Amino acid sequence: MTNNILEVNNLSKSFQGNRILKDVSLTVHEGDIYGLLGKNGAGKSTTMKAILKLIKLDSGTIKLFDQYNIAETNAYLSDIGSLIEAPSFYPNLTAIENLKILQCLADVPQDNIEKVLTIVDLQNVPKKKLVKNYSLGMKQRLGIALALLKFPKLIILDEPTNGLDPKGVREIRELIALLPEKYGTTVLISSHILSEIEKIANRVAIINNGQIKYEGSLAELEKTSRLVIKTDNNSAAVRLLEQHQYLINKQNEDGFELNNIDRATIIQINQLLVTHDIGVHELHVVKNSLEDMFLTMTEGAQ
């Protein structure tokens, strides 16, 4: 049986009368690298903050580790590590001093400091170097080290590669990819960049304008296709198909598209158009790429 690490059900949140989250539901399983994908302003950070009780919900429930309803307890927080928006440190202290503060507060073994510095590949940085003199990539890695210090069951990373150069992005990605298998940590990671999530996540949710548009594996998402049709009278063709209850997904001057149409239906559509004297000069099926799907689901977002 799959254990649920996180269950978010029908979460809603408004700020100053604006509904920012609209019935958001998602389920993260043990061992997942779960990608929360959406454009800037879609509601990713707000969802993560709600899980960490950094904001109050209007409605909805959040359950952690198959056990805790967050409205009733804070006990689950000690099993979560997080990096939300930018990491926060004491800039005039060293990495070890920063980690030491959290190590004392969280009451975890001192050994963990060296372990997490090694995991994020900061073990060879001069011990006296102050964090304010770290590069952005080093700061992000230190932020992950802080989030990992307790070796939590769940780590929540909000856009952890933001602002990094390609090498830095890759390093962080490779580091995150190891977490479930090597350290038993389930990962919830957000990004607005599909290609970053695509390379590591086994499950994703796509959020747009505060609503979940898709939840599942990327492989499932990729199985979808669309039928592209071009005729000598597209507006008449669309009218005709709509009269016959076909759902037109997209339309422009050149032609129109329908989603996920099987072979038998393609034949029926073709016959219908031809018997109504509409000349079909192009009809083909296009397999959707992940990027197509992501863009379709996030079109019109702020």
Ligand SMILES: Nc1ncnc2c1ncn2[C@@H]1O[C@H](COP(=O)(O)OP(=O)(O)OP(=O)(O)O)[C@@H](O)[C@H]1O
């Ligand atoms: N405390 C707040 N008060 C008012 N509006 C807020 C507050 N926090 C977030 N918002 C608004 O909620 C919306 C969602 O913000 P959120 O930070 O969750 O988006 P996001 O998907 O994480 O995007 P980004 O990557 O840009 O942070 C935005 O329109 C933002 O302006």
